[in-house]
Amino acid sequence: MKNLRWLAVTAVLFTATLCVTGWSVLKDLGHQREWKAVSVSGAEGELDGIRVGVREARAAVVDNKPDRALLFVRIDLQGLQTNAQSWVDCRASLRSSDGQMWLPIYDYSIRGAIRILASDGKDNGDCNPTEVTESSPTTFDQIYRLPASALDDLTLRVSGYGTRPAALAFPLKPEVRRFKAE
Amino acid sequence: MNIFGNLIAVLLGGVALGAMMNTVPDYNSSFQPFAVFAGKDGIGQGRQFIAELTALKRADAISYTRFKEDVSRDTSATFLVAELSISGRSESRQLEAIWLGATGRQYSQSARLEEAPRNLSLARFEPGLTDRTVAIFEVPKDEIVGGRLALAPRGGMVMDSAVHFAGPAAMPGNQPMLRLEP
Secondary structure (H helix, E strand, O other), X not given: OHHHHHHHHHHHHHHHHHHHHHHHHHHHHHOOOOOEEEEOOOOEEEEOOEEEEXXXXXXXXXXXXXXXXEEEEEEEEEEOHHHHHHHOOOEEEEEEOOOOEEOOOOOHHHHHHHHHHOOOOOOOOOOOHHHOOOOXXXXXXXXXXXXXXXXXXXXXXXXXXXXXXXXXXXXXOOEEEEEOOO | OHHXXXXXXXXXXXXXXXXXXXXXXXXXXXXXXXXXXXXXXOEEEOOOEEEEEEEEEEEEEEEEEXXXXXXXEEEEEEEEEEEEEXXXXXXXXXXXXXXXXXXXXXXXXXXXXXXXXXXOOOOOEOEOOEEEEEEEEEEOHHHOOOOEEEEEEOOOOOOXXXXXXXXXXXXXXXXXXXXXXX
């Protein structure tokens, strides 16, 4: 009977240790994953007090490499500074229906393509919540490299470290422009 | 008998504790990715990428063009150039390569050639796209035969996989000057 009591105490302490360590690890993982992505039917949605809008989505396919595309996406964010600070960072990723994920390219040699694809020929820089204001929408431009075959079925997910695992999911139907190689 | 029994139990406990202390994984081995070995066709499949080793070349010097200027680098050892073809699988990822020499030493990619065209250090691999890349090492000649190439995702490698490619059975032919093209 005494041994059983010790075994029970050991089992309870073991379970408690698992729960305490497991909870913090699960929370860390939740800040990386987007398990609670909310589908947005239109071009605007709100997440943790920040309004997010998708303004442009335009892809470029060059005829000498027709299997791949560069996709330019313009989004804008608006909201209180305190809400923007709670986002910590901003991740705008593309998803296919089978779970593949493309992240924005930060290479300056490729960012030149944004000026070619944007309607106003400007590059407003990567998504950054510290620049978000309440008075007017702040525009950000992202560019991605992905297979041309993926352009038909894409979702744009926008989230911040502080919002995850919650994220906004926008269906994306980019306009495709075809270019001839020089 | 009771004292003898207790003594045996304490001794067995000591032996078990000693065995556990000697077999517990250290920090480095705990944080190593799982090794996946490429097949005889030179193709290896990691969790996040598929890679093919297409060629291993050896050279005394390497040249390439950067910003319309010719750049050349030589070495007191030998340049080992691994030509690879890599496809991303689930998400955009950067990779790192290590040459595991025949003597057991590990060689990182040469930092002096980071700006060479298609260098793995600056490349990022996207799901659904296959790209050519090169990993360049500076190694002593006796590290090549019997060594192997390891490719792993950069950053968090815990619970991830590294693809290992067997090194050459014979010393690759030496080129006095190897030209790297975009």
